[in-house]
Amino acid sequence: MTANYATVPTPVGPFTAVVDADGAVLASGWTGDAEELRALIHPSLRPAEITPRADLGAVTRAVTRYHDGDLEAVDAIAVQQHSGEFLTHAWDVLRDVPAGEPITYTEFAVRSGRPAAVRGAAAACARNAAALFVPCHRVVRVGGALGGFRWGLPTKRWLLSHEGSAR
Secondary structure (H helix, E strand, C coil): CEEEEEEECCCCCCEEEEECCCCCEEEEECCCCHHHHHCCCCCCCCCCEEEECCCCCHHHHHHHHHHCCCCCCCCCCCECCCCCHHHHHHHHHHCCCCCCCCEEHHHHHHHCCCCCCHHHHHHHHHCCCECCCCCHHHEECCCCCCCCCCCCHHHHHHHHHHHHHHC
């Protein structure tokens, strides 16, 4: 399988998305390194090759619109990730967390149907390959501390501020 990728500038650095032949996001994040993203894709979905494109159509437009203040622009973009039942469900739950309304890891575990699985909820965030489209940045620690984020805490802080100020 082959896939395409494109990188666009954002206020917090380059953002790259890797998409399959149908345009579903396989991986994305604030990096200019598409190979770094390819490595995050589950082996059953990982493309053998990725081809650079200047633009990914709806995906590129959604990323640009989101960073310009249209926080719902990324919501309709298809995402393709694969894992076990809990992680797959947890990623779906994350897509329902509204911009500007962060939740705690504990709340995320409850929403995911496993209230005692706070570490599992954190693992779902850590293993999420499709950042922004599956908004793991909207999960914080009890008390509001940021917790972790693959793309760095300054980026997570910017995203939460961007979403809070755009509401």
